[in-house]
Amino acid sequence: MPIHEKSLIRPENLHSQENLTIDGVDVSGHWSTFIEPRVVTDYNENLEDEIAALPGGEYIHRCWQCGSCTNACPVNAINPDFNPRFWIYLVRLGMEDELLRDKDIIWQCVSCNKCTYVCPRDVAPEGVMKATAHWLELKGHRPKSPSILFDEVFSEQVFATGKIEEGRIIRDFFKRTGQPLMQDWLVEMVKRLLSGLPLKLMMTMGLATLFRPRTRGWGPARAAIEEYVHEKEAEQRRALGLDGSAGDIE
Amino acid sequence: MSKPVLVLGGGPAGLSAAHALAGIGRKVLLVDKEDRLGGAPIHSGYAKLVPSGEWAKDAIGAMVDRVTGREPIEVRTSTTVKAFEGAPGAFTVTLADDSRHEVDSAILCTGFTHFDSVNKPEWGFGTFPDVVTTTQVEQMISSGQGVRCPSDGRRPKRVAILLCVGSRDRQIGREWCSKVCCTVSCNLAMEIREELPDCHVYIYYMDIRTYGLHEDAYYWRSQEEFKVKYIKARIAEVTSDGHKLIVKGEDTLVKRPITIPFDLVVHAIGMDPNVDNLLLASIFDVKLEKHGHIERASVYSAMGATSRPGIFVAGAATGPETIDDSIAQGQAAAMAALAQVQGAPVAAE
Numbered sequence: 001m002p003i004h005e006k007s008l009i010r011p012e013n014l015h016s017q018e019n020l021t022i023d024g025v026d027v028s029g030h031w032s033t034f035i036e037p038r039v040v041t042d043y044n045e046n047l048e049d050e051i052a053a054l055p056g057g058e059y060i061h062r063c064w065q066c067g068s069c070t071n072a073c074p075v076n077a078i079n080p081d082f083n084p085r086f087w088i089y090l091v092r093l094g095m096e097d098e099l100l101r102d103k104d105i106i107w108q109c110v111s112c113n114k115c116t117y118v119c120p121r122d123v124a125p126e127g128v129m130k131a132t133a134h135w136l137e138l139k140g141h142r143p144k145s146p147s148i149l150f151d152e153v154f155s156e157q158v159f160a161t162g163k164i165e166e167g168r169i170i171r172d173f174f175k176r177t178g179q180p181l182m183q184d185w186l187v188e189m190v191k192r193l194l195s196g197l198p199l200k201l202m203m204t205m206g207l208a209t210l211f212r213p214r215t216r217g218w219g220p221a222r223a224a225i226e227e228y229v230h231e232k233e234a235e236q237r238r239a240l241g242l243d244g245s246a247g248d249i250e
Numbered sequence: 251m252s253k254p255v256l257v258l259g260g261g262p263a264g265l266s267a268a269h270a271l272a273g274i275g276r277k278v279l280l281v282d283k284e285d286r287l288g289g290a291p292i293h294s295g296y297a298k299l300v301p302s303g304e305w306a307k308d309a310i311g312a313m314v315d316r317v318t319g320r321e322p323i324e325v326r327t328s329t330t331v332k333a334f335e336g337a338p339g340a341f342t343v344t345l346a347d348d349s350r351h352e353v354d355s356a357i358l359c360t361g362f363t364h365f366d367s368v369n370k371p372e373w374g375f376g377t378f379p380d381v382v383t384t385t386q387v388e389q390m391i392s393s394g395q396g397v398r399c400p401s402d403g404r405r406p407k408r409v410a411i412l413l414c415v416g417s418r419d420r421q422i423g424r425e426w427c428s429k430v431c432c433t434v435s436c437n438l439a440m441e442i443r444e445e446l447p448d449c450h451v452y453i454y455y456m457d458i459r460t461y462g463l464h465e466d467a468y469y470w471r472s473q474e475e476f477k478v479k480y481i482k483a484r485i486a487e488v489t490s491d492g493h494k495l496i497v498k499g500e501d502t503l504v505k506r507p508i509t510i511p512f513d514l515v516v517h518a519i520g521m522d523p524n525v526d527n528l529l530l531a532s533i534f535d536v537k538l539e540k541h542g543h544i545e546r547a548s549v550y551s552a553m554g555a556t557s558r559p560g561i562f563v564a565g566a567a568t569g570p571e572t573i574d575d576s577i578a579q580g581q582a583a584a585m586a587a588l589a590q591v592q593g594a595p596v597a598a599e
Contacts, residue, residue, distance in 0.1 A: 122420045
């Protein structure tokens with residue numbers, strides 16, 4: 001298409017008749033191209049507040065659309081549709097339907113933080129991406145991303161025992177993401193570990209896997225952390241207009 | 251005859267204050283750290299000024315001429331103030347050569363310092379020779395050499411001007427708009443197009459702030475008559491393919507990525523507080539405002555007053571300022587200093 005502006009119009013809004021003659025003038029094909037006007041009627045005026053209520057999204061209101069984030073973004077360099085600047089714009093205007101068109105790529109942020117480094121207004125766009133991905137999950141538009149699942153496995157274990165045990169984290173993570181435990185790279189890594197590690201260290205690791213030791217006196221800390229996490233989760237669900245029942249203190 | 255008024259700094263504001271005071275027969279001690287008067291427009295080699303279009307060396311040069319060798323004005327160049335004590339009407343100023351002078355008030359016209367672009371390393375200044383500042387382009391024009399690429403002296407075919415370099419940027423603690431760079435950049439873009447009609451000029455902006463009467467004369471005119479291209483985008487970094495500078499940006503208005511090779515990239519550098527402001531603040535015992543400029547005691551009631559009675563301020567010492575406003579403020583501060591000597595109440599404190 002020689003006219004680049006055409007690429008900016010969604011295909012469903014471009015119409016042309018293959019065979020059309022009006023008043024004796026043949027306007028078949030692209031001569032009859034008609035662009036359907038785009039009318040946006042559904043705004044979610046709370047969208048900015050919703051994103052701002054999630055960790056990382058607090059400073060979205062500072063954005064003045066300079067595009068530093070998008071220009072610094074390595075994911076954008078590979079996929080021009082990955083555009084943090086544009087999503088911040090949509091969120092601030094409350095254009096939820098528009099945002100949802102990109103729901104399958106928003107979570108692809110690699111958290112390199114280049115955008116946060118270049119942003120002249122300290123919007124922390126990486127945080128906004130995180131908050132937006134989180135929002136998509138809480139609203140049920142996206143299944144939980146692998147990185148969220150990993151965070152959950154990781155923190156659940158810390159909450160339960162006050163410690164982390166890498167072997168168990170990997171096992172649980174694979175289970176939750178439906179991956180087989182026997183993966184070539186993992187087998188290879190364990191083989192090399194077995195051949196290279198001192199016996200004493202291996203025994204300590206083996207015992208830790210079997211008996212799952214806890215940090216001494218962890219109970220009160222665990223209770224406090226869990227209370228705080230529930231409180232925060234309930235707060236976020238409320239801010240998003242979702243049912244805030246679980247652990248809700250009101 | 252009464253004691254002189256100390257005017258510190260011989261730029262537009264200082265020259266204007268000194269001229270105003272001398273005009274009604276007051277003595278003036280005009281001190282400048284440089285070896286000649288004129289301030290930034292002369293020492294940084296500005297080309298044609300906004301909005302008159304006159305060459306800086308003619309316009310500001312004329313201001314220098316009218317205070318040089320004039321009876322009530324004593325000009326002391328290449329010197330600084332070492333100490334300043336006393337009370338309004340009876341201050342003693344000690345210069346770097348230990349000479350002491352009685353003055354009855356002081357006007358600080360100490361101006362600003364250009365932002366140093368090496369503080370924005372991702373935009374290539376100091377890394378690539380063809381990344382320059384607006385000041386350097388001004389010098390290329392005012393020297394008569396013309397706009398050329400410093401690396402090999404060739405005529406650029408494509409020039410990018412990046413706005414807000416050292417302004418409006420929390421990352422580097424410059425939380426102010428430097429006020430003049432948009433208009434200056436529009437002006438330079440037109441100068442470049444006039445000298446090199448085959449050269450394409452792009453301006454990357456966050457907002458265009460050609461306020462007041464500069465809107466049509468600079469912003470519109472550069473677009474309509476000179477076909478300067480404006481891209482609403484802040485670029486992430488300037489790189490090089492070994493021959494040309496590569497500027498990657500997104501045209502945020504149409505949501506399209508654009509990577510353009512450039513021959514010359516120009517940083518529209520902002521105005522920092524004068525690097526000597528902390529020293530000046532301690533010598534003169536005046537307060538600085540939160541960005542580091544000299545604080546004005548009042549916006550409405552006492553023009554040019556500082557936090558210390560008897561000491562006044564004018565021009566870019568108070569924050570980014572245009573040349574014509576600096577000149578107006580110089581006269582206003584002169585008036586305030588005179589009124590104070592006549593016993594008028596001072597609003598400071």
